[in-house]
Amino acid sequence: MILRITVYLILAFLLIPLALIVLFSFNASPSFTFPITGYSMRWYAQIFSDPQLGSALWKSFWIATLTAIITFLLGAAASLAWLRLGRKGRTVLEILCITPIALPGLFLGVSLLVLASQVGVQLSMITIVLSHVVLALPMLMIAMRARLALFDPNLEEASRDLGASQVLTFRRVTLPLIAPTLISCAVLSFALSFDEFVVTAFVSGTETTLPMYIWSMMRRTVTPLINAISTLAMVFTIAIISIALAIAAMKRATNLSSRDVA
Amino acid sequence: MSPIIEITDGNKAFGSFKALQDINLSIAQGEIVTLLGPSGCGKTTLMRIFAGFESLTSGSLKIDGKDVSNLPPEKRPVNMVFQRYALFPHLDVFENVAYGLKVKGIGKDEVRERVRNMLRIVQMDHLQQRFITELSGGQCQRVALARALVNGPKVLLLDEPLAALDLKIRQHMLTEMKRIHAETGATFIYVTHDQDEAMILSDRVVLIDRGQIVQVDTPQDMYNRPNCLFSAKFLGETNILHGTIVEDASGKSAFRSAEGSFHYQPTNQIASKSAAIMSVRPEAISLFAENPARDNAIPATVTDVLFTGSRSFYHLVSDGGEALRAQVQNTPGLNRPNVGDRVHVCWPHDGSVVLPASPSH
Numbered sequence: 001m002i003l004r005i006t007v008y009l010i011l012a013f014l015l016i017p018l019a020l021i022v023l024f025s026f027n028a029s030p031s032f033t034f035p036i037t038g039y040s041m042r043w044y045a046q047i048f049s050d051p052q053l054g055s056a057l058w059k060s061f062w063i064a065t066l067t068a069i070i071t072f073l074l075g076a077a078a079s080l081a082w083l084r085l086g087r088k089g090r091t092v093l094e095i096l097c098i099t100p101i102a103l104p105g106l107f108l109g110v111s112l113l114v115l116a117s118q119v120g121v122q123l124s125m126i127t128i129v130l131s132h133v134v135l136a137l138p139m140l141m142i143a144m145r146a147r148l149a150l151f152d153p154n155l156e157e158a159s160r161d162l163g164a165s166q167v168l169t170f171r172r173v174t175l176p177l178i179a180p181t182l183i184s185c186a187v188l189s190f191a192l193s194f195d196e197f198v199v200t201a202f203v204s205g206t207e208t209t210l211p212m213y214i215w216s217m218m219r220r221t222v223t224p225l226i227n228a229i230s231t232l233a234m235v236f237t238i239a240i241i242s243i244a245l246a247i248a249a250m251k252r253a254t255n256l257s258s259r260d261v262a
Numbered sequence: 263m264s265p266i267i268e269i270t271d272g273n274k275a276f277g278s279f280k281a282l283q284d285i286n287l288s289i290a291q292g293e294i295v296t297l298l299g300p301s302g303c304g305k306t307t308l309m310r311i312f313a314g315f316e317s318l319t320s321g322s323l324k325i326d327g328k329d330v331s332n333l334p335p336e337k338r339p340v341n342m343v344f345q346r347y348a349l350f351p352h353l354d355v356f357e358n359v360a361y362g363l364k365v366k367g368i369g370k371d372e373v374r375e376r377v378r379n380m381l382r383i384v385q386m387d388h389l390q391q392r393f394i395t396e397l398s399g400g401q402c403q404r405v406a407l408a409r410a411l412v413n414g415p416k417v418l419l420l421d422e423p424l425a426a427l428d429l430k431i432r433q434h435m436l437t438e439m440k441r442i443h444a445e446t447g448a449t450f451i452y453v454t455h456d457q458d459e460a461m462i463l464s465d466r467v468v469l470i471d472r473g474q475i476v477q478v479d480t481p482q483d484m485y486n487r488p489n490c491l492f493s494a495k496f497l498g499e500t501n502i503l504h505g506t507i508v509e510d511a512s513g514k515s516a517f518r519s520a521e522g523s524f525h526y527q528p529t530n531q532i533a534s535k536s537a538a539i540m541s542v543r544p545e546a547i548s549l550f551a552e553n554p555a556r557d558n559a560i561p562a563t564v565t566d567v568l569f570t571g572s573r574s575f576y577h578l579v580s581d582g583g584e585a586l587r588a589q590v591q592n593t594p595g596l597n598r599p600n601v602g603d604r605v606h607v608c609w610p611h612d613g614s615v616v617l618p619a620s621p622s623h
Contacts, residue, residue, distance in 0.1 A: 158349075162361050
């Protein structure tokens with residue numbers, strides 16, 4: 001009984017702030033106090049009339065998209081390597097790919113900033129994307145490792161044995177089997193990148209992403225506009241994660257070749 | 263007829279580990295040959311060399327008269343059935359079987375025709391559109407066979423294909439395998455560590471131990487005339503006596519051990535006075551309540567009786583302290599000895615095989 005109450009309390013603690021944000025985003029008055037006097041969509045209307053906000057949103061979208069694509073490609077390559085490595089090689093690959101997850105975002109941000117300045121790279125969208133890839137790849141590798149451990153290496157040999165070259169084997173056997181996990185991980189990378197703040201703050205230079213814009217708004221005044229933006233971002237992120245989970249849940253990849261059964 | 267597979271002076275090393283040594287073997291078109299041996303003996307490595315997944319460190323391998331040392335697996339006229347089937351989980355039964363034909367670019371109609379025909383042979387034509395995850399172990403086995411055989415391989419390689427099945431299905435699949443072999447006429451090379459599978463299925467058995475071929479023979483010959491202690495013990499059960507070869511008064515060779523002198527029909531040339539072992543199969547042994555006054559009879563005591571219906575297995579200890587096993591047919595009305603009874607253990611001259619005592623294996 002006590003256990004159950006504890007669980008409910010924890011859930012409430014996690015979810016009530018989110019619910020409040022959603023609630024106040026529809027509040028007619030700009031104050032964050034109960035009782036709520038009326039409902040309106042004015043804050044949502046304001047979002048779409050703010051050009052700076054639009055530009056930040058657009059940038060975040062592109063950064064997240066690029067991050068997802070690059071993570072997907074690197075993840076596919078790393079997965080292929082993982083399948084071909086021995087136990088030692090796999091451990092090394094895992095240590096290299098997964099370690100960044102253990103680093104606090106603050107240190108990661110500082111070190112990426114130092115790296116960029118040492119190499120002489122201008123802080124820009126590019127550095128943001130690369131930093132997000134560094135964040136997303138470990139997550140992808142953890143998910144892929146679980147999937148790849150179930151991958152029967154004999155499948156690739158069977159394909160070769162049946163006359164398919166290495167390239168054809170990748171296209172017709174390996175890729176279809178690892179693609180659902182890879183795609184769902186890429187979608188999750190998108191979500192991760194879309195609302196990343198800590199690392200981005202270090203490597204963004206003059207660029208402003210959506211989370212950074214919200215942060216800068218907060219520093220001036222706490223406006224109810226933030227509630228509306230946050231609600232939209234939340235809905236968007238939940239949608240993305242649902243898509244990712246749905247793809248991952250698809251046990252059976254789509255049948256590659258179409259065939260008419262007489 | 264020229265052999266379909268011929269391996270000459272084959273050696274395979276993984277680093278300093280010699281997986282296969284001095285392999286010489288030729289297999290004729292249409293044969294079922296089993297590579298038999300304990301796990302880790304190199305039989306699977308040999309099969310993977312045939313398939314092209316491993317290459318010989320030295321020696322030559324010819325398939326159908328052509329040297330295939332430099333051919334990748336996809337260019338060899340062989341197909342393999344994997345131990346855990348390795349069926350493609352993202353394809354259905356039809357697509358699995360069609361895979362080999364499709365990657366070779368064979369026309370749609372021919373693919374359909376050949377796949378259907380092969381599925382009929384393995385009796386899976388009613389489950390064409392099932393996904394692999396929806397099949398039982400025995401059904402997976404049939405699909406794996408069809409997927410390999412549909413390509414019309416010169417040689418079908420089977421890597422312990424029944425190991426993952428339970429006993430009942432395994433026995434049924436053995437008969438099926440023989441039928442499918444007869445229907446397709448392909449050469450089968452079958453890897454197993456199971457002596458029963460090897461004896462039931464094969465035209466010839468290749469017995470391998472620690473990377474070397476020990477004996478190549480028909481199952482009957484290998485069972486009845488093992489050429490070394492390893493062969494005698496690996497195929498079936500046997501009683502091993504240690505002793506020396508002597509010449510008796512009449513100049514005939516005899517085997518003398520602590521139990522006494524035994525006569526035998528020489529199958530191997532063993533010099534007189536040299537150490538030897540005698541292998542006596544349990545089913546060659548007869549038990550007598552009284553001394554039968556024959557050659558090769560020694561007194562013993564029954565220590566255990568295992569009744570299995572048609573046969574009983576007797577555990578005995580000879581007066582000389584040797585543990586022996588006998589297998590006796592349970593003929594109705596026969597008086598059977600019980601635990602603790604004194605009996606005479608006896609076997610005919612041709613019921614034993616005498617082998618050199620210091621065999622290479």
